[in-house]
Amino acid sequence: MLEIRGVHTFYGNIEALKGVDLDVHEGEIVTLIGANGAGKSTLLMTVCGSPQAQRGSVTYEDTEITRMATFDIVRLGIAQSPEGRRIFPGMTVLENLQLGAITTNPDFFEDDVAKVFDLFPRLKERSNQRGGTLSGGEQQMLAIGRALMSRPRLLLLDEPSLGLAPLIVKNVFRVIEKINKEGITVFLVEQNAYHALRIAHRGYVMANGKILKSGTGKELLADPSVRAAYLEGG
Amino acid sequence: MQNTFEYFLDQLINGVTLGSIYGLIAIGYTLVYGIIGMINFAHGEIFMIGAFVSIITFLTLGIMGITWVPLALVIVLVMSMAVTSVYGWTLERVAYRPLRGSPRLAALITAIGMSIFLQNYVQLLQGARTKPIQPVITGGMELMSSKMPDGGTYVVSLSYLQAIILILTIVLMTVFTIIITRTPLGRAQRACEQDRKMAALLGVNVDRTISLTFVMGAALASVAGTIFLIRYGVIDFFVGFLVGVKAFTAAVLGGIGSLPGAMLGGLLIGIIEAFWSGYFTVEYKDVAAFGILVLVLIFRPTGLLGKPDIEKV
Ligand SMILES: Nc1ncnc2c1ncn2[C@@H]1O[C@H](COP(=O)(O)OP(=O)(O)OP(=O)(O)O)[C@@H](O)[C@H]1O
Ligand SMILES: [Mg+2]
Numbered sequence: 001m002l003e004i005r006g007v008h009t010f011y012g013n014i015e016a017l018k019g020v021d022l023d024v025h026e027g028e029i030v031t032l033i034g035a036n037g038a039g040k041s042t043l044l045m046t047v048c049g050s051p052q053a054q055r056g057s058v059t060y061e062d063t064e065i066t067r068m069a070t071f072d073i074v075r076l077g078i079a080q081s082p083e084g085r086r087i088f089p090g091m092t093v094l095e096n097l098q099l100g101a102i103t104t105n106p107d108f109f110e111d112d113v114a115k116v117f118d119l120f121p122r123l124k125e126r127s128n129q130r131g132g133t134l135s136g137g138e139q140q141m142l143a144i145g146r147a148l149m150s151r152p153r154l155l156l157l158d159e160p161s162l163g164l165a166p167l168i169v170k171n172v173f174r175v176i177e178k179i180n181k182e183g184i185t186v187f188l189v190e191q192n193a194y195h196a197l198r199i200a201h202r203g204y205v206m207a208n209g210k211i212l213k214s215g216t217g218k219e220l221l222a223d224p225s226v227r228a229a230y231l232e233g234g
Numbered sequence: 235m236q237n238t239f240e241y242f243l244d245q246l247i248n249g250v251t252l253g254s255i256y257g258l259i260a261i262g263y264t265l266v267y268g269i270i271g272m273i274n275f276a277h278g279e280i281f282m283i284g285a286f287v288s289i290i291t292f293l294t295l296g297i298m299g300i301t302w303v304p305l306a307l308v309i310v311l312v313m314s315m316a317v318t319s320v321y322g323w324t325l326e327r328v329a330y331r332p333l334r335g336s337p338r339l340a341a342l343i344t345a346i347g348m349s350i351f352l353q354n355y356v357q358l359l360q361g362a363r364t365k366p367i368q369p370v371i372t373g374g375m376e377l378m379s380s381k382m383p384d385g386g387t388y389v390v391s392l393s394y395l396q397a398i399i400l401i402l403t404i405v406l407m408t409v410f411t412i413i414i415t416r417t418p419l420g421r422a423q424r425a426c427e428q429d430r431k432m433a434a435l436l437g438v439n440v441d442r443t444i445s446l447t448f449v450m451g452a453a454l455a456s457v458a459g460t461i462f463l464i465r466y467g468v469i470d471f472f473v474g475f476l477v478g479v480k481a482f483t484a485a486v487l488g489g490i491g492s493l494p495g496a497m498l499g500g501l502l503i504g505i506i507e508a509f510w511s512g513y514f515t516v517e518y519k520d521v522a523a524f525g526i527l528v529l530v531l532i533f534r535p536t537g538l539l540g541k542p543d544i545e546k547v
Contacts, residue, residue: 048435070434079436086432088425090541099425102418103437150437 001026001185002047002154007056009039009046016042018209019056024154029176029186031196031217033230034206040189041083043206044156047187048080049073060154075103079152081143083159089132093123096131096142100149108151116145119175136163140172154185161192173199193230197221205230240380240390245512246505251396251465253504254403258458259481260488260496261410262322262451268427268491269447272338275345276325278478279352280452284318284459285469286356289365292463303371307398314456321352322452323445331441349474356471364470367463371395399461406457407497410450414493423447427491476520480507483527489540498538502526 002024009017016039024030032040046053047060049070058066065073074080079100088096097116101109117124120141126134134142140160147155157176161169173195180186190196197203200217205226213226220226259281266274291313295306329348333341374393382388414420422443425433434440462477463469480503488499503523510522530538 050431050434069439071437071439074435074437082432082435086429086435088428088432090428091421091424095421098418099421099433099436099438102422146436 001061003059005057007046007053007058009042009051009053016209017046020211022204022211024185024187026185028201029180029188029199031188031190031200031203032206033190033193033196033203038206039209040206041158044080044158044189047156077153079147079150080156081147081158081160085139085143087131087139087142091131092128093131093142094127096146097149100146103150112149116148120145137168140164152184156187158189159191240378240388243390245508247392247396249505249508251399252508253501254399255458255461256481256484256503257497257500258403258454260485260500262455263482263485264490264493264496265447265451269423269444272341276348276352277455278474279349280318280322281455281459281478282474283321284314284456285463285473286360287314287317288460288463289367289469292367311457311460314460315453318452318456319449322448326445326448353471360471364468366468369467370464371398395465406454411493480523483523486537487527487530489537492539495537495539
């Protein structure tokens with residue numbers, strides 16, 4: 001579904017991605033783990049063309065999207081809940097969700113909102129509250145919900161468990177599995193390697209802008225070097 | 235100074251109609267500032283172009299024999315909005331978009347340059363002399379009258395012209411408030427204001443949204459241009475300067491970036507000017523408006539309805 005081949009991405013002179021190859025197949029949960037600054041968020045943003053890859057190619061369902069504009073890429077059915085959540089602080093929960101639905105047929109809106117509220121009942125109670133006043137966990141739910149509003153076929157999630165209480169983390173991972181079972185392919189960036197690898201079909205390990213290792217979730221969980229680097233105490 | 239209440243009412247009507255002009259222009263400053271964080275100093279010239287398109291259309295209609303006022307007015311408004319919008323769109327496309335992401339100073343200087351360019355452009359095309367127009371809308375209605383001590387009567391009236399200006403302004407402001415607060419376009423605009431990158435990630439065409447913002451601002455300024463023309467009857471290539479600066483003042487007074495702020499600011503500046511001219515002297519009316527601005531900014535640096543810039547994201 002998503003093919004990333006030899007992708008190099010730069011911020012000015014800094015080479016954040018140094019030739020990344022990665023695949024996400026339809027129906028999978030694929031996770032990408034790695035230390036801070038490895039380039040995980042950069043990879044997710046490169047898929048969405050912001051920034052664009054300088055070299056290499058990104059292909060989504062046989063369409064090369066490497067040089068496409070961000071708003072055209074996401075219209076192909078890719079949605080991202082980005083690093084830092086990026087909720088619109090001055091808008092209500094409902095307006096944030098409406099913005100998520102900007103690329104879809106307005107007729108779907110009522111149903112889709114109901115589905116999101118079903119996944120995150122908390123959001124329903126807060127639907128008229130401004131995004132900036134939500135708690136971190138609620139913002140995370142809203143970011144995921146907003147991404148779902150576009151009816152994506154590929155969902156990119158950047159550290160959805162960051163800063164959440166353990167109980168809520170569990171819930172978020174449950175939701176991710178549920179979303180996936182309903183047919184949405186998930187590409188998940190996580191620091192929380194243990195949880196991520198447990199729910200993932202396959203995983204990649206990234207360091208310094210390169211893919212170090214890949215394998216099924218089970219394989220990586222069992223891999224001693226992965227355990228040492230990312231799972232100690234996890 | 236007898237009949238104080240009637241006199242007061244008179245000035246108020248004057249002030250509100252004047253404020254309509256400032257408010258309509260101020261919205262353009264505020265929308266553009268909100269979405270790309272720059273002061274479009276050429277916006278006053280967009281207003282001036284709106285006034286010129288209006289006068290050309292009026293005169294053309296006159297030659298064609300279309301003199302029935304309601305029809306002529308509608309055609310003039312539509313023409314003026316359409317042509318002026320194209321100018322607003324082009325201005326952004328040609329002068330500002332290439333500078334997106336460059337330092338603010340570059341955009342600011344470009345805006346001042348575009349302002350001078352547009353003035354000279356109109357001067358070249360239309361000449362430097364003032365252009366007059368016959369009164370288009372005459373007559374009015376009496377609101378109240380009272381006996382003066384010397385035996386005369388003091389009549390407070392609302393001219394049809396003023397009534398039309400008020401109705402037009404109220405309708406336009408309502409429509410634009412609805413667009414900004416309730417429609418997908420308005421949501422996209424506010425999203426671009428708050429986080430342009432995220433807006434793009436959701437599928438908003440950011441460039442197009444910014445273009446449409448310039449078009450909306452220009453359309454409103456063009457209506458202000460039409461109103462200015464029919465109210466004062468004369469225009470020249472330089473009218474955009476002072477009116478533009480005052481509308482900008484209005485936007486800052488109300489809180490730049492805030493839509494209701496721009497409307498309120500416009501209204502206040504208009505009223506202050508009218509009362510100053512009515513009760514004190516006409517000479518210092520500009521100073522009065524700017525003086526109030528300075529005072530307000532000392533106590534409320536973000537303007538009357540402005541929000542502080544810092545937001546938890
Ligand atoms: N906007 C930017 N400008 C310059 N350098 C950047 C920018 N964004 C990221 N970088 C650099 O690119 C590298 C990769 O950053 P990235 O955010 O992709 O890491 P990450 O794997 O997501 O890290 P984390 O786990 O901390 O979120 C880092 O060295 C970072 O400093
Ligand atoms: Mg990151």
